[in-house]
Amino acid sequence: MDGEMKRLTLGHHQKRKPIWKLKGLEYVYLELSVMVSATKPTYPNKLDNMCAGGLASGLKVRHCAIKECEEEASIPKDLTDKLIGVGCVSYILEDKRGIFPACEYLFDLKLPADYQPVNADGEVGAFELMTIEQVMDAIVSDDFKPNSALIVLDFLVRHGFITPENERNYAYLVEMMHIPLQSYFANTTYMLSR
Template identity: 50%
Template sequence: MAEAMDVSRLLRLARQFNCFYLHGLHRGECKPFIVEGHQVGLVRSDFLKHLSRYPEVFHVSGKCVELNPAFRDYRERTIKVADVLQKLKLEDCLSPLRGWRDECYAVSAPGYPDLFEMERSATCLFGIQKYGVTINGYVKHPTKGLCIWFQQRSNTKQTWPGKWDNMVGGGLSVGFGILETAVKEAAEEASVPPNLASTMKPVGCVSFYFESERGLFPNTEFIYDMELPIDFIPDNSDGEVQSFELLTISESLDMLFSPSFKTTSAPVVIDFLIRWGLITPDNEPNYAELVELLHVPLRSIYKLPFHKQENGRPDAESHYTNFTKL
């Protein structure tokens, strides 16, 4: 009981957005998703029954789900997977697919070229590692001190509707670079003009592994900081934001701990406060663990080596055993 009481609010939050990494309820039931001998994701048991209906595309065994190795190139894999996902979408049996975006994310293994692309809304069903960009818009206010801009997501957003969020954020879609995405999202979400966007500074990234009823979310966010003039007011232009608010650091912390804040955006705010010296080892008793939980080694998790069988194919059973020991 004493140990539980010693856990700070920040650490509780960090454990929440890393709930799958730390103690995923379905972790022991998940099967590695294998493409060309590489693990690119994880599939929960509640999704396996749907994939099992398409054995010509997905080979479901006792220890893994493998994309048919007969599909030899990027285009063929993309088409075959998209065909299955379109059928599942029409059946309206999976809630994530109701948020279909007609936007694709690249699927790859660490250190290898992209293997195929997948509809954004489906990636959580396969535990695909996703990449995005987030921009911290901040102001050095003459009377309030350091302040941070936040957005309130539209009530019609497919995910986290109406929740408060970082000022600007977006996923890395196929064909777009990191900085290119940041500039594009800044213009669309907050009407940031090119001259201000050019002042953005890359300041690192955070990574975490979240789970919800919708699926698995191993995410890496590339972060930019952008100092904004005191007279700049963000203005949404793509219909995905309903309001913006500039908050002091104290107000930002209150927002961070509020149930109205998007859980998976909290790592970026915490990282900002650490880098600006507002969360320190002196005022945060769980500082070391907190920092670790902002940098979960996602690439290493999916990079566990396969043992080869005599036929040269990956030994999924050995790989599965190694993964569940993490």
């Protein structure tokens, strides 16, 4: 494949970290994304991450993440300053529109227990508080957007809800969340830069 045909999509997702327990069940916020305008033509009525979006040209990843937190959930700056970068996932999505290699940068954000997200850009239908058990059930159904399911899967692995002890395909799942797209789409080898 020549360089003109290679295209890598970059984006970012924020997950609200579980911050309190009720009867032993941890809670996380997920948004239920409902198509409310022509700007959301894909995956209407599917579960999504609390905030997510593509990378705007010329902006750094963290700045884009903060912007999406403000637009999609009205999260104020004093809280978005606490965004924690927790890695990335890379995958190849195939649907009726085509084949899309993508790399998603991930952030966790600890919010006050009483914080209620409010949509500001009209792209979110509702915010729904779900238990980890509900999330685990939803992730194996078709309730999630495909890329959002992957981000939730990463969250569940990182926080120890999915382990080698309770998931026989653990190693496969972790490997498939980190397809080496960067080496495929790069002409050179990347080195850690400071």
